[in-house]
Amino acid sequence: MNPFVATERLYASKLKSYSPVMVKLGLCNMSIKLSKRVLIKYLFEKGKIGNEYVVAGWVDALRIHGGVVFIILRDRSGKIQIVAKKNVAKSAWESAKELSVESVIAVRGELVSSKAALGGRELLAKELVVLSRADPLPIDVKDYEKTILAKRLDWRYLDLRNPRNLAIFLIEAEMARAAREWFYSHDFVEIFTSKIVGAATEGGAEVFSIVYFDKPAFLAQSPQLYKQLGVIAGFERVFEIGPAFRAEPHHTTRHLTEYTSLDLEMGFIDSYEDVMNIVEDLIKYMVTKAISKYKSEIEEYFPNAIADLPKKVPRITIREAYKLLEQAGMKVEWGEDLSTEAERKLGEIIEKEYGSTLVFVIEYPWRVRPFYTMRKPDEPEWTLSFDLLFRGLEIATGGQREHRYEVLKRQLEEKGLNPKNFEWYLNMFRYGAPPHGGAGIGLERVVMQALGLPNIREARLLPRDPERLVP
Protein backbone atom coordinates (compact mmCIF):
# COMPACT_ATOMS: atom_id res chain seq x y z
CA MET A 1 0.00 0.00 0.00
CA ASN A 2 1.36 3.44 -0.85
CA PRO A 3 2.29 5.61 2.12
CA PHE A 4 -0.10 8.44 1.28
CA VAL A 5 -3.18 6.27 1.20
CA ALA A 6 -1.99 4.41 4.28
CA THR A 7 -1.75 7.62 6.30
CA GLU A 8 -5.22 8.67 5.30
CA ARG A 9 -6.71 5.26 6.18
CA LEU A 10 -5.08 5.51 9.59
CA TYR A 11 -6.92 8.76 10.18
CA ALA A 12 -10.16 7.33 8.87
CA SER A 13 -10.01 4.27 11.06
CA LYS A 14 -10.10 6.56 14.07
CA LEU A 15 -13.42 7.99 12.95
CA LYS A 16 -15.46 5.01 14.10
CA SER A 17 -18.78 6.72 13.60
CA TYR A 18 -20.11 9.89 12.07
CA SER A 19 -20.63 12.78 14.47
CA PRO A 20 -24.06 14.43 14.79
CA VAL A 21 -22.59 17.51 13.12
CA MET A 22 -21.67 15.49 10.05
CA VAL A 23 -25.19 14.12 9.89
CA LYS A 24 -26.64 17.59 10.16
CA LEU A 25 -24.38 18.86 7.37
CA GLY A 26 -25.55 16.02 5.19
CA LEU A 27 -21.97 14.82 4.87
CA CYS A 28 -22.99 11.23 5.52
CA ASN A 29 -25.12 11.20 2.41
CA MET A 30 -22.46 12.36 0.03
CA SER A 31 -20.86 9.71 -2.06
CA ILE A 32 -17.41 11.20 -1.45
CA LYS A 33 -15.77 9.44 1.45
CA LEU A 34 -12.89 11.35 3.00
CA SER A 35 -11.44 8.01 4.03
CA LYS A 36 -10.76 7.41 0.33
CA ARG A 37 -8.85 10.66 0.07
CA VAL A 38 -5.36 10.66 -1.43
CA LEU A 39 -2.80 13.42 -1.09
CA ILE A 40 -2.24 15.62 -4.12
CA LYS A 41 1.41 14.63 -4.34
CA TYR A 42 0.26 11.04 -4.89
CA LEU A 43 -1.64 12.03 -8.04
CA PHE A 44 1.53 13.38 -9.58
CA GLU A 45 3.79 10.56 -8.41
CA LYS A 46 1.62 7.46 -8.63
CA GLY A 47 -1.78 8.46 -10.00
CA LYS A 48 -3.00 6.70 -13.18
CA ILE A 49 -4.50 8.76 -15.98
CA GLY A 50 -8.14 7.81 -16.42
CA ASN A 51 -8.66 6.64 -12.83
CA GLU A 52 -10.94 8.33 -10.33
CA TYR A 53 -9.59 9.81 -7.11
CA VAL A 54 -10.84 11.74 -4.12
CA VAL A 55 -8.86 14.77 -3.00
CA ALA A 56 -9.62 17.38 -0.37
CA GLY A 57 -8.07 20.61 0.78
CA TRP A 58 -8.21 24.37 0.55
CA VAL A 59 -9.13 26.43 -2.52
CA ASP A 60 -5.84 28.11 -3.32
CA ALA A 61 -7.05 30.03 -6.36
CA LEU A 62 -10.22 30.30 -8.39
CA ARG A 63 -10.83 31.19 -12.00
CA ILE A 64 -14.51 31.24 -12.82
CA HIS A 65 -15.47 31.38 -16.49
CA GLY A 66 -18.88 30.77 -18.01
CA GLY A 67 -19.26 27.05 -18.34
CA VAL A 68 -15.94 26.04 -16.77
CA VAL A 69 -14.36 26.71 -13.40
CA PHE A 70 -10.67 26.22 -12.60
CA ILE A 71 -9.80 25.55 -8.99
CA ILE A 72 -6.28 25.27 -7.67
CA LEU A 73 -6.63 22.88 -4.74
CA ARG A 74 -4.00 22.82 -2.00
CA ASP A 75 -3.31 20.26 0.69
CA ARG A 76 -0.26 19.69 2.83
CA SER A 77 1.48 17.81 0.06
CA GLY A 78 1.01 20.18 -2.86
CA LYS A 79 -1.37 21.74 -5.38
CA ILE A 80 -3.37 20.49 -8.33
CA GLN A 81 -5.79 22.07 -10.75
CA ILE A 82 -9.40 20.91 -10.56
CA VAL A 83 -11.62 21.57 -13.57
CA ALA A 84 -15.38 21.69 -13.15
CA LYS A 85 -17.30 21.72 -16.42
CA LYS A 86 -20.99 22.37 -16.87
CA ASN A 87 -21.34 19.76 -19.56
CA VAL A 88 -19.42 17.09 -17.60
CA ALA A 89 -20.91 17.29 -14.12
CA LYS A 90 -23.47 20.03 -13.75
CA SER A 91 -23.87 19.90 -9.96
CA ALA A 92 -20.10 19.95 -9.39
CA TRP A 93 -19.86 22.97 -11.70
CA GLU A 94 -22.71 24.70 -9.87
CA SER A 95 -20.96 24.22 -6.52
CA ALA A 96 -17.66 25.33 -8.01
CA LYS A 97 -18.86 28.63 -9.42
CA GLU A 98 -20.15 29.65 -5.98
CA LEU A 99 -16.84 28.92 -4.22
CA SER A 100 -14.61 31.37 -2.40
CA VAL A 101 -10.84 31.31 -1.95
CA GLU A 102 -9.60 29.29 1.09
CA SER A 103 -12.84 27.32 1.37
CA VAL A 104 -12.36 23.66 2.20
CA ILE A 105 -13.68 21.24 -0.40
CA ALA A 106 -13.61 17.57 -1.30
CA VAL A 107 -13.58 16.49 -4.94
CA ARG A 108 -14.08 13.18 -6.69
CA GLY A 109 -12.76 13.33 -10.20
CA GLU A 110 -10.95 11.71 -13.07
CA LEU A 111 -7.24 12.25 -13.39
CA VAL A 112 -6.56 13.56 -16.90
CA SER A 113 -3.45 14.83 -18.61
CA SER A 114 -3.45 18.41 -19.73
CA LYS A 115 -0.81 20.38 -21.56
CA ALA A 116 -2.08 23.61 -20.03
CA ALA A 117 -2.15 22.49 -16.40
CA LEU A 118 0.75 22.79 -13.99
CA GLY A 119 2.56 19.47 -13.79
CA GLY A 120 0.75 18.24 -16.89
CA ARG A 121 -2.19 16.75 -14.97
CA GLU A 122 -5.47 17.93 -13.59
CA LEU A 123 -8.55 16.44 -12.01
CA LEU A 124 -11.82 16.62 -13.94
CA ALA A 125 -14.48 17.04 -11.25
CA LYS A 126 -17.34 14.51 -11.12
CA GLU A 127 -18.51 15.53 -7.69
CA LEU A 128 -17.60 18.48 -5.51
CA VAL A 129 -18.60 19.05 -1.89
CA VAL A 130 -18.03 22.27 0.04
CA LEU A 131 -16.98 21.18 3.52
CA SER A 132 -16.50 24.70 4.83
CA ARG A 133 -17.08 27.93 2.96
CA ALA A 134 -14.60 30.75 3.65
CA ASP A 135 -15.74 34.34 4.18
CA PRO A 136 -13.84 37.09 2.36
CA LEU A 137 -10.30 37.12 3.74
CA PRO A 138 -9.16 39.93 6.06
CA ILE A 139 -5.55 39.75 4.86
CA ASP A 140 -3.78 38.96 1.60
CA VAL A 141 -2.85 35.29 1.83
CA LYS A 142 -1.36 35.02 -1.66
CA ASP A 143 1.15 37.83 -1.19
CA TYR A 144 2.24 38.22 2.42
CA GLU A 145 4.19 41.40 1.67
CA LYS A 146 0.94 43.22 0.97
CA THR A 147 -0.04 43.12 4.63
CA ILE A 148 1.96 44.52 7.53
CA LEU A 149 3.32 41.99 10.02
CA ALA A 150 1.12 43.17 12.90
CA LYS A 151 -2.05 42.40 10.94
CA ARG A 152 -0.66 39.11 9.70
CA LEU A 153 -0.06 38.09 13.31
CA ASP A 154 -3.64 39.01 14.22
CA TRP A 155 -4.69 36.44 11.61
CA ARG A 156 -1.80 34.05 12.05
CA TYR A 157 -3.67 30.90 10.97
CA LEU A 158 -4.47 32.58 7.66
CA ASP A 159 -0.99 34.03 7.36
CA LEU A 160 0.38 30.48 7.52
CA ARG A 161 -1.71 29.43 4.54
CA ASN A 162 1.05 31.18 2.63
CA PRO A 163 3.67 28.52 1.87
CA ARG A 164 6.56 30.88 2.56
CA ASN A 165 5.36 31.60 6.09
CA LEU A 166 4.55 27.97 6.77
CA ALA A 167 8.03 26.99 5.57
CA ILE A 168 9.62 29.02 8.37
CA PHE A 169 8.05 26.68 10.91
CA LEU A 170 8.81 23.52 8.97
CA ILE A 171 12.43 24.65 8.99
CA GLU A 172 12.29 25.53 12.67
CA ALA A 173 10.82 22.13 13.48
CA GLU A 174 13.56 20.44 11.49
CA MET A 175 16.23 22.38 13.39
CA ALA A 176 14.74 21.32 16.72
CA ARG A 177 14.46 17.73 15.51
CA ALA A 178 18.05 17.73 14.30
CA ALA A 179 19.21 19.22 17.59
CA ARG A 180 17.48 16.44 19.53
CA GLU A 181 18.99 13.87 17.21
CA TRP A 182 22.43 15.36 17.76
CA PHE A 183 22.02 15.44 21.54
CA TYR A 184 20.78 11.87 21.77
CA SER A 185 23.62 10.61 19.60
CA HIS A 186 26.12 12.44 21.83
CA ASP A 187 24.87 10.93 25.05
CA PHE A 188 22.94 13.96 26.35
CA VAL A 189 19.81 13.34 28.43
CA GLU A 190 16.72 15.44 27.77
CA ILE A 191 15.33 17.07 30.89
CA PHE A 192 12.18 19.06 31.52
CA THR A 193 12.63 21.70 34.16
CA SER A 194 10.07 23.84 35.92
CA LYS A 195 9.16 27.17 34.41
CA ILE A 196 7.57 28.37 37.64
CA VAL A 197 10.37 29.40 39.96
CA GLY A 198 10.64 30.87 43.40
CA ALA A 199 13.62 33.11 42.77
CA ALA A 200 15.01 34.89 39.74
CA THR A 201 17.82 32.79 38.32
CA GLU A 202 20.45 35.26 37.27
CA GLY A 203 19.44 38.63 38.62
CA GLY A 204 20.17 40.25 35.27
CA ALA A 205 17.17 40.13 32.98
CA GLU A 206 13.80 41.26 34.25
CA VAL A 207 11.38 38.52 35.24
CA PHE A 208 7.63 38.15 35.04
CA SER A 209 5.96 37.96 38.44
CA ILE A 210 3.12 35.56 38.95
CA VAL A 211 0.99 34.70 41.93
CA TYR A 212 1.49 31.14 43.08
CA PHE A 213 -1.32 30.51 45.58
CA ASP A 214 -0.25 32.72 48.48
CA LYS A 215 3.40 33.08 47.44
CA PRO A 216 5.18 35.33 44.97
CA ALA A 217 6.77 33.43 42.08
CA PHE A 218 8.33 34.07 38.69
CA LEU A 219 8.42 32.67 35.18
CA ALA A 220 11.84 31.18 34.50
CA GLN A 221 14.09 33.40 32.41
CA SER A 222 16.44 30.46 31.83
CA PRO A 223 16.80 26.84 32.94
CA GLN A 224 20.40 27.64 33.92
CA LEU A 225 20.40 26.58 37.56
CA TYR A 226 18.31 23.46 36.92
CA LYS A 227 20.45 22.16 34.10
CA GLN A 228 23.46 22.50 36.40
CA LEU A 229 21.42 20.49 38.89
CA GLY A 230 21.08 17.84 36.21
CA VAL A 231 24.83 17.61 35.72
CA ILE A 232 25.55 17.53 39.45
CA ALA A 233 22.81 14.96 40.02
CA GLY A 234 24.81 12.59 37.83
CA PHE A 235 23.32 12.82 34.34
CA GLU A 236 26.62 14.48 33.41
CA ARG A 237 25.22 15.69 30.09
CA VAL A 238 21.76 17.27 29.84
CA PHE A 239 19.79 19.36 27.39
CA GLU A 240 16.39 21.02 27.24
CA ILE A 241 14.37 22.67 24.50
CA GLY A 242 11.79 24.86 26.18
CA PRO A 243 10.39 28.32 26.75
CA ALA A 244 12.20 31.16 28.47
CA PHE A 245 10.55 34.35 29.63
CA ARG A 246 12.00 37.85 29.74
CA ALA A 247 10.05 40.83 31.03
CA GLU A 248 12.17 43.31 29.09
CA PRO A 249 10.02 45.92 27.33
CA HIS A 250 12.04 45.72 24.12
CA HIS A 251 10.79 47.30 20.95
CA THR A 252 13.11 45.70 18.48
CA THR A 253 13.06 43.21 15.61
CA ARG A 254 15.16 40.67 17.54
CA HIS A 255 13.52 40.34 20.98
CA LEU A 256 10.58 38.35 22.25
CA THR A 257 9.29 38.20 25.81
CA GLU A 258 8.83 34.44 25.35
CA TYR A 259 11.23 32.45 23.22
CA THR A 260 12.49 28.92 22.77
CA SER A 261 15.75 28.27 24.53
CA LEU A 262 17.91 25.38 23.45
CA ASP A 263 20.01 24.66 26.51
CA LEU A 264 22.83 22.27 27.21
CA GLU A 265 25.10 21.58 30.14
CA MET A 266 27.93 19.05 30.48
CA GLY A 267 30.22 17.86 33.24
CA PHE A 268 33.90 16.86 33.31
CA ILE A 269 35.20 19.44 30.92
CA ASP A 270 38.78 20.65 30.73
CA SER A 271 37.74 24.11 29.68
CA TYR A 272 35.03 26.15 28.06
CA GLU A 273 36.70 25.27 24.77
CA ASP A 274 35.00 21.89 25.11
CA VAL A 275 31.63 23.62 25.34
CA MET A 276 32.36 25.74 22.28
CA ASN A 277 33.30 22.63 20.31
CA ILE A 278 29.94 21.12 21.22
CA VAL A 279 27.99 24.27 20.35
CA GLU A 280 29.82 24.66 17.07
CA ASP A 281 29.12 21.08 16.07
CA LEU A 282 25.50 21.27 17.17
CA ILE A 283 24.71 24.55 15.38
CA LYS A 284 26.30 23.29 12.18
CA TYR A 285 24.30 20.06 12.36
CA MET A 286 20.97 21.79 13.04
CA VAL A 287 21.32 24.45 10.38
CA THR A 288 22.84 22.20 7.74
CA LYS A 289 20.13 19.57 8.19
CA ALA A 290 17.36 22.13 7.90
CA ILE A 291 18.71 24.03 4.92
CA SER A 292 19.43 20.87 2.99
CA LYS A 293 16.02 19.33 3.71
CA TYR A 294 14.20 22.51 2.69
CA LYS A 295 16.60 23.57 -0.05
CA SER A 296 13.95 24.24 -2.68
CA GLU A 297 11.71 26.21 -0.31
CA ILE A 298 14.66 28.32 0.79
CA GLU A 299 15.69 29.03 -2.79
CA GLU A 300 12.13 30.00 -3.66
CA TYR A 301 11.15 32.07 -0.64
CA PHE A 302 14.23 33.30 1.23
CA PRO A 303 16.63 35.24 -0.98
CA ASN A 304 18.64 36.40 2.05
CA ALA A 305 19.19 32.95 3.50
CA ILE A 306 22.71 31.66 4.05
CA ALA A 307 23.93 29.10 1.50
CA ASP A 308 26.02 27.12 3.99
CA LEU A 309 28.05 27.45 7.18
CA PRO A 310 31.80 27.98 7.59
CA LYS A 311 34.00 24.92 8.07
CA LYS A 312 35.72 26.43 11.09
CA VAL A 313 34.23 29.09 13.35
CA PRO A 314 36.83 31.67 14.41
CA ARG A 315 37.29 32.37 18.12
CA ILE A 316 38.47 35.80 19.18
CA THR A 317 38.78 37.33 22.60
CA ILE A 318 36.64 40.32 23.32
CA ARG A 319 39.82 42.34 23.73
CA GLU A 320 40.76 41.45 20.15
CA ALA A 321 37.24 42.43 19.15
CA TYR A 322 37.63 45.86 20.77
CA LYS A 323 40.85 46.30 18.76
CA LEU A 324 39.27 45.25 15.47
CA LEU A 325 36.38 47.63 16.03
CA GLU A 326 38.70 50.50 16.90
CA GLN A 327 40.71 49.79 13.76
CA ALA A 328 37.44 50.03 11.85
CA GLY A 329 36.95 53.48 13.30
CA MET A 330 34.39 52.62 15.96
CA LYS A 331 34.50 53.96 19.50
CA VAL A 332 34.39 51.14 22.03
CA GLU A 333 34.52 51.04 25.82
CA TRP A 334 37.07 48.49 26.98
CA GLY A 335 35.69 46.25 29.69
CA GLU A 336 32.09 46.79 28.56
CA ASP A 337 29.76 44.51 26.66
CA LEU A 338 29.56 45.00 22.90
CA SER A 339 26.75 47.27 21.77
CA THR A 340 24.24 46.14 19.17
CA GLU A 341 26.00 48.27 16.59
CA ALA A 342 29.41 46.86 17.60
CA GLU A 343 28.17 43.27 17.27
CA ARG A 344 26.80 44.01 13.83
CA LYS A 345 30.04 45.66 12.76
CA LEU A 346 32.11 42.83 14.18
CA GLY A 347 30.00 40.38 12.21
CA GLU A 348 30.84 42.27 9.03
CA ILE A 349 34.56 42.43 9.84
CA ILE A 350 34.76 38.71 10.59
CA GLU A 351 32.84 37.81 7.46
CA LYS A 352 35.27 39.87 5.41
CA GLU A 353 38.48 38.79 7.16
CA TYR A 354 37.69 35.13 7.92
CA GLY A 355 34.88 34.42 5.46
CA SER A 356 32.71 33.22 8.33
CA THR A 357 29.14 34.20 9.21
CA LEU A 358 29.72 32.76 12.69
CA VAL A 359 32.17 33.94 15.32
CA PHE A 360 32.80 33.08 18.95
CA VAL A 361 33.67 36.10 21.05
CA ILE A 362 35.37 34.84 24.22
CA GLU A 363 36.59 36.04 27.62
CA TYR A 364 33.84 38.56 28.35
CA PRO A 365 34.44 40.95 31.25
CA TRP A 366 33.39 39.65 34.66
CA ARG A 367 31.31 42.74 35.32
CA VAL A 368 28.85 41.96 32.49
CA ARG A 369 28.52 38.23 33.20
CA PRO A 370 26.33 36.39 35.72
CA PHE A 371 27.59 35.23 39.12
CA TYR A 372 27.98 31.55 38.19
CA THR A 373 30.52 32.30 35.42
CA MET A 374 34.04 31.00 36.01
CA ARG A 375 36.66 33.74 35.96
CA LYS A 376 40.05 33.52 34.27
CA PRO A 377 42.45 32.29 36.95
CA ASP A 378 45.29 34.60 35.87
CA GLU A 379 43.09 37.60 34.97
CA PRO A 380 40.00 37.60 37.23
CA GLU A 381 38.51 40.63 35.51
CA TRP A 382 37.83 38.41 32.49
CA THR A 383 35.84 35.20 32.28
CA LEU A 384 35.88 31.76 30.69
CA SER A 385 32.76 32.55 28.72
CA PHE A 386 31.65 33.12 25.17
CA ASP A 387 28.95 34.54 22.93
CA LEU A 388 28.28 33.14 19.49
CA LEU A 389 27.41 35.74 16.87
CA PHE A 390 25.61 34.74 13.68
CA ARG A 391 25.66 37.44 11.01
CA GLY A 392 26.30 40.02 13.70
CA LEU A 393 23.62 38.88 16.13
CA GLU A 394 24.07 37.02 19.39
CA ILE A 395 22.49 33.58 19.03
CA ALA A 396 24.13 31.74 21.92
CA THR A 397 25.84 32.39 25.23
CA GLY A 398 27.84 29.99 27.34
CA GLY A 399 30.95 29.19 29.26
CA GLN A 400 32.47 27.28 32.10
CA ARG A 401 30.58 27.54 35.42
CA GLU A 402 32.12 28.08 38.82
CA HIS A 403 31.83 24.79 40.73
CA ARG A 404 33.86 25.63 43.86
CA TYR A 405 31.46 26.37 46.71
CA GLU A 406 33.45 29.11 48.44
CA VAL A 407 34.27 30.93 45.21
CA LEU A 408 30.69 30.69 44.00
CA LYS A 409 29.33 32.11 47.25
CA ARG A 410 31.78 35.00 47.09
CA GLN A 411 30.85 35.76 43.49
CA LEU A 412 27.17 35.72 44.32
CA GLU A 413 27.70 38.28 47.05
CA GLU A 414 29.96 40.34 44.79
CA LYS A 415 27.05 40.60 42.34
CA GLY A 416 24.85 41.96 45.11
CA LEU A 417 22.63 38.88 45.31
CA ASN A 418 21.34 37.45 48.54
CA PRO A 419 22.81 33.95 49.21
CA LYS A 420 19.65 33.11 51.18
CA ASN A 421 17.64 33.13 47.94
CA PHE A 422 20.09 30.69 46.38
CA GLU A 423 20.56 28.37 49.31
CA TRP A 424 19.38 25.23 47.52
CA TYR A 425 21.59 26.13 44.57
CA LEU A 426 24.71 26.83 46.64
CA ASN A 427 24.23 23.61 48.61
CA MET A 428 24.59 21.59 45.39
CA PHE A 429 28.25 22.52 45.32
CA ARG A 430 28.89 21.12 48.81
CA TYR A 431 28.22 17.52 47.86
CA GLY A 432 30.39 16.80 44.87
CA ALA A 433 30.07 18.95 41.74
CA PRO A 434 32.28 18.19 38.71
CA PRO A 435 33.79 20.99 36.63
CA HIS A 436 31.18 21.78 34.05
CA GLY A 437 29.92 24.25 31.49
CA GLY A 438 27.15 24.78 29.02
CA ALA A 439 25.32 27.15 26.74
CA GLY A 440 21.93 28.52 25.77
CA ILE A 441 20.87 29.02 22.18
CA GLY A 442 17.93 31.14 21.01
CA LEU A 443 16.10 28.97 18.48
CA GLU A 444 14.10 31.78 16.85
CA ARG A 445 17.27 33.80 16.41
CA VAL A 446 19.02 30.92 14.66
CA VAL A 447 16.06 30.59 12.29
CA MET A 448 15.89 34.33 11.71
CA GLN A 449 19.58 34.66 10.89
CA ALA A 450 19.76 31.48 8.81
CA LEU A 451 16.84 32.56 6.63
CA GLY A 452 17.65 36.27 6.71
CA LEU A 453 14.25 37.22 8.12
CA PRO A 454 13.70 40.91 8.86
CA ASN A 455 11.86 40.34 12.16
CA ILE A 456 12.11 37.64 14.84
CA ARG A 457 8.33 37.66 15.22
CA GLU A 458 8.21 35.89 11.87
CA ALA A 459 10.07 32.97 13.43
CA ARG A 460 7.66 32.57 16.34
CA LEU A 461 4.26 30.98 15.80
CA LEU A 462 2.42 33.26 18.24
CA PRO A 463 4.90 35.93 19.29
CA ARG A 464 4.72 37.74 22.60
CA ASP A 465 6.16 41.23 22.80
CA PRO A 466 5.46 44.07 25.25
CA GLU A 467 2.14 44.83 23.54
CA ARG A 468 1.05 41.61 21.91
CA LEU A 469 -0.74 39.02 24.03
CA VAL A 470 -3.42 37.80 21.55
CA PRO A 471 -3.81 35.40 19.84
Next chain:
RNA sequence: GCCGCGGUAGUAUAGCCUGGCCUAGUAUGCGGGCCUGUCAAGCCCGUGACCCGGGUUCAAAUCCCGGCCGCGGCGCCA
Protein backbone atom coordinates in the same frame (compact mmCIF):
# COMPACT_ATOMS: atom_id res chain seq x y z
C1' G B 1 12.32 52.49 30.43
C1' C B 2 14.27 56.58 27.02
C1' C B 3 13.98 58.50 21.91
C1' G B 4 11.97 58.81 16.92
C1' C B 5 8.20 57.83 13.12
C1' G B 6 3.27 56.71 12.01
C1' G B 7 -2.60 55.76 12.21
C1' U B 8 -7.11 57.23 5.24
C1' A B 9 -12.34 51.44 2.61
C1' G B 10 -11.33 44.18 4.12
C1' U B 11 -5.91 44.85 2.53
C1' A B 12 -2.01 48.15 0.66
C1' U B 13 -1.49 53.08 -0.48
C1' A B 14 -2.10 58.72 -2.79
C1' G B 15 -3.54 63.28 -0.64
C1' C B 16 -1.16 66.25 4.82
C1' C B 17 4.54 70.02 4.41
C1' U B 18 1.79 74.89 1.50
C1' G B 19 -6.25 74.23 5.04
C1' G B 20 -10.82 75.40 0.30
C1' C B 21 -10.52 72.72 -6.45
C1' C B 22 -11.74 65.96 -1.53
C1' U B 23 -18.55 64.89 -3.70
C1' A B 24 -11.14 61.80 -0.75
C1' G B 25 -7.67 59.21 -6.05
C1' U B 26 -5.35 54.27 -7.29
C1' A B 27 -4.54 48.92 -6.84
C1' U B 28 -6.48 44.66 -4.88
C1' G B 29 -10.62 42.41 -2.42
C1' C B 30 -15.94 42.03 -2.27
C1' G B 31 -21.13 42.07 -5.04
C1' G B 32 -23.43 41.84 -10.04
C1' G B 33 -23.05 40.95 -15.53
C1' C B 34 -20.56 38.55 -20.08
C1' C B 35 -17.50 34.41 -21.15
C1' U B 36 -15.84 26.36 -21.99
C1' G B 37 -8.88 26.38 -21.21
C1' U B 38 -7.74 29.88 -17.34
C1' C B 39 -3.11 30.01 -14.70
C1' A B 40 -1.98 37.19 -10.42
C1' A B 41 -7.81 35.19 -16.12
C1' G B 42 -10.02 39.27 -18.94
C1' C B 43 -13.70 43.19 -19.96
C1' C B 44 -18.04 46.18 -18.06
C1' C B 45 -20.96 48.03 -13.77
C1' G B 46 -21.30 48.63 -8.56
C1' U B 47 -19.57 48.70 -3.22
C1' G B 48 -16.59 50.52 0.69
C1' A B 49 -12.31 54.72 4.48
C1' C B 50 -9.99 60.09 6.91
C1' C B 51 -8.18 56.17 15.06
C1' C B 52 -10.88 58.77 19.41
C1' G B 53 -11.75 63.46 22.06
C1' G B 54 -10.96 68.65 22.35
C1' G B 55 -9.15 73.27 20.07
C1' U B 56 -7.83 77.06 16.04
C1' U B 57 -10.48 78.79 11.52
C1' C B 58 -15.58 81.40 7.46
C1' A B 59 -13.56 76.40 6.25
C1' A B 60 -9.73 70.64 8.95
C1' A B 61 -7.97 64.09 6.26
C1' U B 62 -4.55 68.43 6.24
C1' C B 63 -2.65 72.97 11.69
C1' C B 64 -2.39 72.60 17.51
C1' C B 65 -3.24 69.74 22.31
C1' G B 66 -4.53 65.15 24.89
C1' G B 67 -5.59 59.90 24.66
C1' C B 68 -5.38 55.08 22.51
C1' C B 69 -2.98 51.90 19.12
C1' G B 70 1.03 50.41 15.69
C1' C B 71 6.20 50.40 13.99
C1' G B 72 11.33 51.12 14.73
C1' G B 73 16.19 52.67 17.29
C1' C B 74 18.80 52.29 21.97
C1' G B 75 19.79 50.16 26.67
C1' C B 76 19.55 44.89 27.97
C1' C B 77 19.59 40.26 26.08
C1' A B 78 18.93 34.58 23.21
